[in-house]
Amino acid sequence: MIELEGLTKRYGEKVAVNNLSFTVRPGIVTGFLGPNGAGKSTTMRMILGLDHPTAGSVRIDGKHYHQLKEPLTYIGALLEAKAWHGGRTAYNHLLCLAQSNGIARSRVREVLETVGLTAVARKKTKGFSMGMGQRLGIAAALLGDPRILMFDEPVNGLDPEGIHWIRTLMKSLAAQGRTVFVSSHLMSEMALTAEHLVVIGQGRLLADTSMADFIARNSRSYVRVRSPQRERMLDVLHQAGIVAVESGDGVLEVDGGKAELVGELAARHGLTLHELSPQQASLEEAFMQLTAESVEYHAHSETSPPPPQQQWGDGWKRG
Amino acid sequence: MSSPQPQMPQAAPSWEAAPGAAHPASGAAHPAPGSPYPGYTSPIPVVRTHLGHAIASEWTKIRSVRSTMWTLGVFVLLVVGIGLLTGVVVSSSSSDLAGENALSLGFFGLLLGSMCIITLGVLTTASEYGTGMIRTTMVACPSRGRVLAAKAIVFFLVAFVVTLVSSSVVAFLHVAMLADNGAKDPTGGEWLKGTVGIALYIALLGLLSLVVGSIIRHSAGAITIMIGTVLAPLVIALFMFSESLEAVRDALFEYSIPNQLSVFYANSLSQSGPSGWDPLWIILGVTAVAFGGAFALLEKRDV
Numbered sequence A: 001m002i003e004l005e006g007l008t009k010r011y012g013e014k015v016a017v018n019n020l021s022f023t024v025r026p027g028i029v030t031g032f033l034g035p036n037g038a039g040k041s042t043t044m045r046m047i048l049g050l051d052h053p054t055a056g057s058v059r060i061d062g063k064h065y066h067q068l069k070e071p072l073t074y075i076g077a078l079l080e081a082k083a084w085h086g087g088r089t090a091y092n093h094l095l096c097l098a099q100s101n102g103i104a105r106s107r108v109r110e111v112l113e114t115v116g117l118t119a120v121a122r123k124k125t126k127g128f129s130m131g132m133g134q135r136l137g138i139a140a141a142l143l144g145d146p147r148i149l150m151f152d153e154p155v156n157g158l159d160p161e162g163i164h165w166i167r168t169l170m171k172s173l174a175a176q177g178r179t180v181f182v183s184s185h186l187m188s189e190m191a192l193t194a195e196h197l198v199v200i201g202q203g204r205l206l207a208d209t210s211m212a213d214f215i216a217r218n219s220r221s222y223v224r225v226r227s228p229q230r231e232r233m234l235d236v237l238h239q240a241g242i243v244a245v246e247s248g249d250g251v252l253e254v255d256g257g258k259a260e261l262v263g264e265l266a267a268r269h270g271l272t273l274h275e276l277s278p279q280q281a282s283l284e285e286a287f288m289q290l291t292a293e294s295v296e297y298h299a300h301s302e303t304s305p306p307p308p309q310q311q312w313g314d315g316w317k318r319g
Numbered sequence B: 001m002s003s004p005q006p007q008m009p010q011a012a013p014s015w016e017a018a019p020g021a022a023h024p025a026s027g028a029a030h031p032a033p034g035s036p037y038p039g040y041t042s043p044i045p046v047v048r049t050h051l052g053h054a055i056a057s058e059w060t061k062i063r064s065v066r067s068t069m070w071t072l073g074v075f076v077l078l079v080v081g082i083g084l085l086t087g088v089v090v091s092s093s094s095s096d097l098a099g100e101n102a103l104s105l106g107f108f109g110l111l112l113g114s115m116c117i118i119t120l121g122v123l124t125t126a127s128e129y130g131t132g133m134i135r136t137t138m139v140a141c142p143s144r145g146r147v148l149a150a151k152a153i154v155f156f157l158v159a160f161v162v163t164l165v166s167s168s169v170v171a172f173l174h175v176a177m178l179a180d181n182g183a184k185d186p187t188g189g190e191w192l193k194g195t196v197g198i199a200l201y202i203a204l205l206g207l208l209s210l211v212v213g214s215i216i217r218h219s220a221g222a223i224t225i226m227i228g229t230v231l232a233p234l235v236i237a238l239f240m241f242s243e244s245l246e247a248v249r250d251a252l253f254e255y256s257i258p259n260q261l262s263v264f265y266a267n268s269l270s271q272s273g274p275s276g277w278d279p280l281w282i283i284l285g286v287t288a289v290a291f292g293g294a295f296a297l298l299e300k301r302d303v
Ligand SMILES: Nc1ncnc2c1ncn2[C@@H]1O[C@H](COP(=O)(O)OP(=O)(O)O)[C@@H](O)[C@H]1O
Pocket: A011, A014, A015, A016, A034, A035, A036, A037, A038, A039, A040, A041, A042, A043
């Protein structure tokens, strides 16, 4: 379990992380979503005790990171940037990490096998491709068989097969009861792996919700309607109290999941339909809208009220 | 190159709550200290880590990069090579060393070789910042002081042993080669200063470089600073012609690192200034102060 309380980080004038409070629970994959520069990596560095918070605190199973006596068995992390000496072999890199935490040598071979780097274990890491580098970073994270795993943008630089592999890995780690915290700037990636979602923008918490909830709230569903008798169709919908908007090409968009209702109305009035299709706006769009609003809120915080999104996390927490 | 994921996915543990339920609100009070947190428990036995683990780790690090072999290899080559060369030149010339200390010819090789030890010292700390390794290191060992201490111990021992062995080899060679030129047999005290003493001094100079590397966090910058520290006082002193600056010039000269090195061979280039074992206490003091500063900065700064 990772608990953040009012976590804040300022670099000079720049507020990279702004009063973040949330909890990452064990047993599920928690996605940490935000556009580039939102403060994800900074938050993760503070969790690992690398950067000192300007304010607030973060605890790992109730302890500060520097209080952990055997950190690698508690928490394993894949950091954003390459974090090793290119002149050292993969085996020696993992060996020096294992030794610093009293982990047996046999475990080094095990994790190399797990990530599929056994064949290049004795090669210098500077020759590694980006994908191999990610695998080495993941091997280091798994070394201590930790209770908590943190991955900063793990799919960066991986090929489709590697991406599939890491999704499966994260889910199986969570299914074993571990805490899995993974960051990404891609909503589509999160939708496939995460069960819970924490969204930040400009260092602020925008949402802390289950993925199912997020999808239900954010993917606007509507019905596309095309009819040769467009004007009469609009009248009929209007009389029934249904709001429809024209979206060009003679297409009407009806908000909500009302396909059955529209079809029945058309039949009752003898109207021809060329199309009646339920649609969903993409999650990526919803995410962009959410973070765009955070930028606006940030800019006009003196004058405009906070957008309703600010309360999402709270509403969900009450429920 | 990928392999199937060997870890067997298990059924979700029974305590796993339905998403959204029973989630503590952010900022809620923590469970009492010591209360068990749910989650995965590894079958691997947990080890309480201590300085010994960090030392083992640093030993693996220092022996597994090529720069260590390069710097130490060149060091041995310079010390032994230049030592042999000066020995051959002096013994084949008809110069009379009446009553002089044969060990003192080791000075030139060690002065040049010290650049290699300085480089290795700096790289031990600063290169981790260049490569990003420092983040991995500090995540694996959050006690920053322990990391610095382990690096210092491992580096100091390596530098001391290598310097002791090479300076001893050169010392034996010189005494044997120059016996016919009238050089006197060194006393026990002179042997100790010319081998153990000089090795301690060079290893401490390397340790100071390691500490400077940790403060500067930039390899080239720290190496430049250290080489400047070794050479600059001597060079500046050479250009101080004015009479009024004589005191400053003499001090710069006497306390310059090359002159301090020569004190170990009891042939200081000047009559006043450090003598006997003084240079060792001086560099010990300077290194201790720098170490304290590096430690404080390490705790205070972000990695
Ligand atoms: N060490 C640093 N010094 C100054 N600014 C930083 C530093 N690290 C991050 N930042 C700034 O903080 C913001 C958040 O960065 P980051 O945490 O890397 O975002 P993300 O990982 O979400 O893309 C960015 O604007 C970045 O420029």
